[in-house]
Structure formats: C-alpha cells, structure tokens
Amino acid sequence: MIDRTITQHDFITIHNSYKYSFPKNSLRMNWLEEKEQSRIGEYLGVEHAGPAASILLTLEGVPFIMMGQEFNENTMETWTSLFDEYKLNWDSFDTRMFEHYKFLIHLRTNEPAFWAGELEFIRNSKDMVLSYIRQHEGVKLLIVVNLSEDPVLVQFDQETLADEFIKDRSNMLYRTGGDDLHAEKDYSALWMNSYETIIYKIGECMKEEGL
Numbered sequence: 001m002i003d004r005t006i007t008q009h010d011f012i013t014i015h016n017s018y019k020y021s022f023p024k025n026s027l028r029m030n031w032l033e034e035k036e037q038s039r040i041g042e043y044l045g046v047e048h049a050g051p052a053a054s055i056l057l058t059l060e061g062v063p064f065i066m067m068g069q070e071f072n073e074n075t076m077e078t079w080t081s082l083f084d085e086y087k088l089n090w091d092s093f094d095t096r097m098f099e100h101y102k103f104l105i106h107l108r109t110n111e112p113a114f115w116a117g118e119l120e121f122i123r124n125s126k127d128m129v130l131s132y133i134r135q136h137e138g139v140k141l142l143i144v145v146n147l148s149e150d151p152v153l154v155q156f157d158q159e160t161l162a163d164e165f166i167k168d169r170s171n172m173l174y175r176t177g178g179d180d181l182h183a184e185k186d187y188s189a190l191w192m193n194s195y196e197t198i199i200y201k202i203g204e205c206m207k208e209e210g211l
Contacts, residue, residue: 007127033066070101125155139203165200
C-alpha cells in the first residue's frame with residue numbers, strides 16, 4: 001500500500017489468502033526489517049516507519065523487530081556478517097519513534113485481543129487507509145492507519161461496527177496526530193492527519209495496568 005501498487009482491498013485479500021497457507025494453529029512471523037535489506041526508513045521513507053510499525057504490532061502473527069528499528073536507527077553499514085559485531089548508531093535516536101514502539105509493545109502485551117483474539121477488517125473509503133478490529137472476551141479495539149501523505153476524511157461502511165467507537169471520543173486510546181481530530185455528525189466518517197495512527201477501545205481488559 002505504501003508504494004501505491006496495491007490498495008486497501010488488495011491488502012485484505014492478500015492477508016486473508018496467506019491465512020490458509022499455514023498449518024492450523026501455526027503462528028506467522030511478521031517483520032519490516034531484516035539483515036538482507038536496508039532500514040525501513042531507507043526503502044519506504046522515514047515518514048512511513050511509524051504507520052508501518054502500527055500495523056506490524058496490531059495485526060495477527062508474531063512481530064519481529066530488528067535491533068535499532070524501534071528508534072529509527074538509520075544504517076546497517078557496520079554489520080557485514082552475522083558473526084561480526086554490529087554497532088548501533090545511537091546518534092540517530094528518534095525519541096518519538098521509540099515512544100511509539102514502547103506504547104504499541106506495551107499495548108500488545110497487555111491486551112489479549114492482539115495475541116489471542118479475532119481480526120475483522122473494516123472497509124473504508126480510502127485506498128491508503130487500513131482499518132480493522134481486534135477483539136477478545138468483550139474487549140474490542142479499532143485500529144485505523146493512514147499510510148498517505150495527505151490528510152483524509154475516512155468514510156466507514158454504515159453497516160460496520162466503526163461508529164460504535166468513534167462516536168465517543170473517550171473511546172480513543174491512542175493517536176499519533178495533533179489535537180484537531182473530529183468525527184462527522186453521523187459518526188460514520190473520521191478526519192485523519194497524514195501518516196496518522198488512531199486506536200479506539202471498547203470494553204475492559206483484565207490486564208489494564210499502565211494503559
């Protein structure tokens with residue numbers, strides 16, 4: 001989706017097709033970076049690193065994080081072999097990205113919906129916006145990620161559950177944008193900033209501490 005070669009619809013189709021290509025009850029590993037390719041900021045652009053991390057840490061599967069990825073470390077030039085020492089470039093430390101990863105990891109750890117729950121994709125009006133619900137034992141979380149450089153008005157299908165979340169701002173658990181968020185009066189649409197992630201939550205979790 002980031003390179004605009006596929007749309008939201010294509011992403012959902014591909015993801016669902018992979019679901020049945022693995023043995024029953026197997027866990028799929030997901031990653032953004034690995035040794036054989038450059039950092040995500042290098043091949044997708046630094047602005048896409050945040051929303052990509054949001055998807056990585058809230059979808060199904062087991063997320064794999066390359067050392068330094070969590071603070072936008074910008075080079076792998078010192079790592080020439082798996083058996084050689086790799087020195088992180090701490091001068092490139094991105095505090096905002098680190099806090100983004102810190103929150104998402106904490107959220108995933110403390111909300112069983114992300115590792116033991118169900119996934120339901122929610123169709124919306126924008127090709128570059130991905131939205132889905134994770135739910136488990138009465139707890140529901142709506143994740144909306146804008147992969148576009150443009151602010152957008154995201155229209156949700158009236159028949160979906162999205163209006164349950166966005167009609168009450170107190171349901172909003174996390175967002176990466178500014179304070180100008182607002183929903184349309186019928187609660188079926190939502191304004192989002194460029195590259196923004198918004199997470200809503202309904203219900204209570206047993207492991208609520210710190211959220």
